[in-house]
Amino acid sequence: GTLYCVAIPFGRTFAVTGPGAWKLDCEYDGWPNGLKVQQNGRLLIADHKLGIVEVDPLTGAAVTLLGHRNSQAFLGLNDLQITADGTVWFTDQGQTGLHDATGKVYRWSGRQALTCVLDGLPSPNGLRLSPDGRELFVAVTRDNSIWRAPLMASGEASKVGRFAMFYGPTGPDGLHLDSRGYLWVCLPGADTLWILDAQAQVVGRVRFPHGAFPSNVVLDERKGNAWVTCSGLQSIFQVSFDFT
Numbered sequence: 001g002t003l004y005c006v007a008i009p010f011g012r013t014f015a016v017t018g019p020g021a022w023k024l025d026c027e028y029d030g031w032p033n034g035l036k037v038q039q040n041g042r043l044l045i046a047d048h049k050l051g052i053v054e055v056d057p058l059t060g061a062a063v064t065l066l067g068h069r070n071s072q073a074f075l076g077l078n079d080l081q082i083t084a085d086g087t088v089w090f091t092d093q094g095q096t097g098l099h100d101a102t103g104k105v106y107r108w109s110g111r112q113a114l115t116c117v118l119d120g121l122p123s124p125n126g127l128r129l130s131p132d133g134r135e136l137f138v139a140v141t142r143d144n145s146i147w148r149a150p151l152m153a154s155g156e157a158s159k160v161g162r163f164a165m166f167y168g169p170t171g172p173d174g175l176h177l178d179s180r181g182y183l184w185v186c187l188p189g190a191d192t193l194w195i196l197d198a199q200a201q202v203v204g205r206v207r208f209p210h211g212a213f214p215s216n217v218v219l220d221e222r223k224g225n226a227w228v229t230c231s232g233l234q235s236i237f238q239v240s241f242d243f244t
Contacts, residue, residue: 003227006032013055026055028062034079046077046090069114079126091124097142098122117157126175144171164200174216188213206239
């Protein structure tokens with residue numbers, strides 16, 4: 001029941017156990033961005049400065065597990081997902097955009113097997129795989145869109161296209177794919193959270209106060225709650241929903 005979040009500029013991770021109940025877990029010399037909880041209880045972080053970092057919330061120790069590819073540093077990691085088999089998928093965003101479409105999506109299976117799944121993205125941000133592992137969705141911020149990449153049995157991407165287009169000064173950021181196949185999209189430039197079905201039709205929308213800048217979302221489907229980090233207001237909002 002603990003909610004974990006990061007403070008990017010100060011290299012901090014926090015544990016939130018209730019309204020106003022924040023605990024500093026770790027502070028290190030990095031820029032933590034995306035965060036996931038592993039089965040062993042440790043945090044795996046896509047760190048913009050260091051790469052893939054593991055944090056032990058009990059001791060506060062931070063260790064860099066993956067800092068480069070073929071002796072070349074990453075552009076700047078943004079977000080990650082851990083699949084059921086322990087594979088880590090992550091985006092390498094850096095300062096890429098329409099002027100420099102060199103962002104990447106990687107798949108990491110253990111400490112040696114690192115594969116570039118997608119290249120040439122103008123600012124890859126949040127990402128999610130479908131439960132069957134056949135589709136990859138990536139929030140491409142500077143393209144103001146969600147890209148959909150069908151995945152072959154080999155793990156290679158094929159016939160990549162735009163799944164949805166958005167609007168505003170800042171494109172989509174964090175993503176979540178729920179058990180119904182609905183895609184939850186944080187759109188910070190419009191202070192909005194969009195919910196799309198499998199055909200990219202809008203089935204729900206949540207508006208936040210002006211300047212909220214919603215950046216990421218996580219769900220507890222059993223209790224019908226979503227938590228949204230809003231970096232513009234330096235706050236976390238709870239959103240209640242009904243799946244019926």
